[in-house]
Amino acid sequence: MSEAPLHLDRLQRGFVTGSVAINVASRGAQGVPSIARAYGCRVSADGAEVALYLPLAFSGNVVADVRGGAPVAAVFTRPATHETLQLKGRRAELGAAGVAERKRMRAYARRFREELAAFGLDERFLSGIVAPVELEAVVLCFTPVAAFNQTPGPEAGTPLRAKG
Amino acid sequence: MTLGLRDIRACFEGAIPSAIATVAADGTPNVAYLSQVHYVDEAHVALTFQFFNSTRRNILENPRAVVQVVDPVSAAHYRLQMEYLRTETEGPLFEKMKAKLAGIASHTGMSKVFRLRGSDVYRVLDVFSVGGACAAPAPPRQQLLPGLRACLAGLVGCPDLGRLFDLTLLGLQRHCEIAHAMLLMHDCERDCLYTVASHGYAASGIGSEIRMGEGIIGVAARERTPIRIGYAAQEYLYSRAMRERFQHSRDGAALETEIPFPGLRDSGSQLAVPLVHVDRLRGVLFVESPQEMRFTYEDEDALMVLAAQLTLTMELLSQGADQSEDARRVAPVAPRLQGRPLTLKHFAVDHSVFIDNDYLIKGVAGAILRKLVRDYLDNGRSEFTNRELRLDPELGLPDFSENLEARLILLQRRLAERCHSLGLEKTGRGRFRLRVERPLRLEDVPRR
Numbered sequence: 001m002s003e004a005p006l007h008l009d010r011l012q013r014g015f016v017t018g019s020v021a022i023n024v025a026s027r028g029a030q031g032v033p034s035i036a037r038a039y040g041c042r043v044s045a046d047g048a049e050v051a052l053y054l055p056l057a058f059s060g061n062v063v064a065d066v067r068g069g070a071p072v073a074a075v076f077t078r079p080a081t082h083e084t085l086q087l088k089g090r091r092a093e094l095g096a097a098g099v100a101e102r103k104r105m106r107a108y109a110r111r112f113r114e115e116l117a118a119f120g121l122d123e124r125f126l127s128g129i130v131a132p133v134e135l136e137a138v139v140l141c142f143t144p145v146a147a148f149n150q151t152p153g154p155e156a157g158t159p160l161r162a163k164g
Numbered sequence: 165m166t167l168g169l170r171d172i173r174a175c176f177e178g179a180i181p182s183a184i185a186t187v188a189a190d191g192t193p194n195v196a197y198l199s200q201v202h203y204v205d206e207a208h209v210a211l212t213f214q215f216f217n218s219t220r221r222n223i224l225e226n227p228r229a230v231v232q233v234v235d236p237v238s239a240a241h242y243r244l245q246m247e248y249l250r251t252e253t254e255g256p257l258f259e260k261m262k263a264k265l266a267g268i269a270s271h272t273g274m275s276k277v278f279r280l281r282g283s284d285v286y287r288v289l290d291v292f293s294v295g296g297a298c299a300a301p302a303p304p305r306q307q308l309l310p311g312l313r314a315c316l317a318g319l320v321g322c323p324d325l326g327r328l329f330d331l332t333l334l335g336l337q338r339h340c341e342i343a344h345a346m347l348l349m350h351d352c353e354r355d356c357l358y359t360v361a362s363h364g365y366a367a368s369g370i371g372s373e374i375r376m377g378e379g380i381i382g383v384a385a386r387e388r389t390p391i392r393i394g395y396a397a398q399e400y401l402y403s404r405a406m407r408e409r410f411q412h413s414r415d416g417a418a419l420e421t422e423i424p425f426p427g428l429r430d431s432g433s434q435l436a437v438p439l440v441h442v443d444r445l446r447g448v449l450f451v452e453s454p455q456e457m458r459f460t461y462e463d464e465d466a467l468m469v470l471a472a473q474l475t476l477t478m479e480l481l482s483q484g485a486d487q488s489e490d491a492r493r494v495a496p497v498a499p500r501l502q503g504r505p506l507t508l509k510h511f512a513v514d515h516s517v518f519i520d521n522d523y524l525i526k527g528v529a530g531a532i533l534r535k536l537v538r539d540y541l542d543n544g545r546s547e548f549t550n551r552e553l554r555l556d557p558e559l560g561l562p563d564f565s566e567n568l569e570a571r572l573i574l575l576q577r578r579l580a581e582r583c584h585s586l587g588l589e590k591t592g593r594g595r596f597r598l599r600v601e602r603p604l605r606l607e608d609v610p611r612r
Contacts, residue, residue: 023232025185025195033185033193033230035243037294058294060243075183075195084197128239148218150196152278157217 003090005143008047012147012160015085016041016050019115020076024052024140026065026092034061038074038140039133040101040108050074050087050142053097053105055135063138066092072142075150079115084150085160089142097137105133167291169206172242173461175233176203177394178264182233184211186222194218199278201233201244202261203461204285209244212265213251213282220284223248229286232294241294251282256389258283263380267395312466314339316473324590325481326361326573332449332474333363340466342451344428348374348381349447349570354527357385357448360573362426369426370577371525381448384436388445392464394457396431422523433458437467439475446475447570482569505603506585510534512611519583529575531559536598537606550594572596 008016016022022038036059038052052074056063066072072092077084097105109130116126147160175182182198196219202210209231213220223229227248234241252258262280315335322328329347336342346362346369357374376386384391431452439446449471451459509518510533516526517533525533532553539545550568554561561568576588587599 021181023183023185023195023197025193025230027185027187027191027193031187031191031226032228032245033187035183035185035195035230035232037183037232037241058241060292060294071192073185073193073195075197077181077197079181086195088192122237125237125239129234131239152199156215 003145005048006087006145006147006160008043008050008087008144008147012085013043013047015078015083016076016087017043018078019080019111020078021112022052022074022076024054024062024072024074026062026070026072028061028065028070029068032061034065036060036062037132039112039130039137040105041074041076042104048143050089050144052140053101053108053133053137054140055132055137057135058132059138062140063094066094066140072140074142077150079119082152084152084156086148086150087142087144088146088148089144092140092142095139095141097139101137101139102133105137109133167242167293169203169209169244169288169291172233172235172291173203174237175235175242176201176209177236177457177460179236179394179457180234182231184219184229184231186219186229187226188218188222189225194222198231200261200265201231202257202264202283204257207288208249208285209246209288210252210257210261210283210285212261212280213284214265214278214280223284243292243294244288245290245292246286246288249285249287251284253282256387257285259383259387260389260391263383263391264393267393308340308462308466311339311341312469315470319473319477322477322481324593325478325569326576326590328474328477328481329361329573330363332470333361336451336470337363340463342453344453345449345451346426347447347449348385349567349574350385350445351528352445352567357381358420358574359426360447360570360577365426365428367424367426368577368581369424370581371420371529371574372423372425373420374425380434380436381450384438384450385445385448388438388440390435390437390464390468392433392435392459394433394459396434396452396456420526422526428452428454430454432456435459435464435467437464437471439471439478441475441479446478449474501600501603503602505605506583507605507607508534508537509607509609511609513609519586522582524582525575525578528559528561529571529578532571533575533579534606534608535559537604540598540600541604541606546598546600547591548596548598550596 022041023035024038025033025035027033036054038054040053042051069091072089073086075086113126113130149158149160150156178200182201184198185193185195187193198211200212204210229246231244232241261283265278265280318331318335322331333345336345344364346359348357348359350357355376359369359372362368374381376382380391432455434452436448436450438448507520514526515530517524517530553559554568579587585602589597589599591597
């Protein structure tokens, strides 16, 4: 995996910050993987920095593994189209989520809930899936160095080129 | 609270996609979505192997994986720490997952994309409730256990196989809210399945046949395993067109194609459960619903219990079916009949029988009818026993008595549906009467 940052282009930025399900993975020292759901994403204007919002109580070992300096992977998928993108980073930084982040998490929850409501999922499920946005959260920041198309099909796994 | 896989089986129904994280040999994590996490038993799950992707490459290098699943009702998240064990490319597990994947693929419009290469089996090391919340599992849709109990109670003391079949299907509707169901028996000579009873269809389809391995009924029979799909896949549906294709194929002539299969045209969910007794396949119990995701793991459990009891009762009823007195000694003389004669035409090539040029049945049931009518015309007999049919060298029946009993039920029901002037009536255990209300003519068309 290269060290060079991969600047997400406009379409990719729009996609990862849209109505997508987000999961982030890391690993422990013994190669044991960890996984957690993220509730919202923000990308820096130049497309080089990605921030994900993780409710602490729901983040299991991901936060501990990232603190230990492990690399990360994050996958974004749009339920309506199955369009899926995976980003990888060599390491990640953790920070506390403040008022602005909380606002973004709630905005994400609204959009994601609307996206899922179109599938006819019931109220109990829709409320449950976004409920963790009200919990204490951390911001996980990383610089993507690789991106992969993971939309189901023969093209899945194709690396996407860095735009420089 | 320690969670077991059984506590979270609803998460494996495939309604909400699951995510998996794995780690490459160089320590790079990978995260991806899964189309199916299959519950194998309390200690194992299986994932579909469809493509040679990073997940696949990683688990071969480092077997550890973590899967996150979501309850489709409460949205509670659970994580499964697990370890890859092996890949199965055939057998019951593989076939179950293949049928389910075909359903998911057709539901998501990706039939051409999804192909199952193997079932990756994992040992589950730990199950965690995310966030420490122990959300109470969603209450079952209906009270399955009381329903099953009532179903089983209805079978007690059943006098014969035909009633047993009907009461089973009626019980499913009354007590388990399963309105569309059918029973198929295994023809071990021809290795196919034929419908002996159905409930909830416009046409009964009694006598229609399914080849082993064809659709979820044929796969459940071949693999002797229950097959359950929440999104019925086009490739697993039974349609007239499918059978028309078989008519032109090599063994098309051997398969019953005249009688349409009674399945729902717009089936949403299907469940096929094999009837197995001491390693021998007896038949299949099949249920379906227009509603998607209608049948759960609990429905599958309940139907497996019902199938076991049904099979056992079939065995008990069959054991006594041959023990009867000789009908020849008590046979009354057939009365003289008035009216236009019915013409039965029997073709020796496949034992197909036509009544006044209308197709009735073929195969063993056709051969039996021809024998009965020949005996009626030549010797004036109308009372018969199962035993004499079994011993008749011309019919060459197999040893298993439930097969003969089931064939007689099939014949009786086809006659009841197609010809009111001719019928079979049970007169006691292992005995029956040919009811004739019009003069008969029999035309034998010999094999060419």
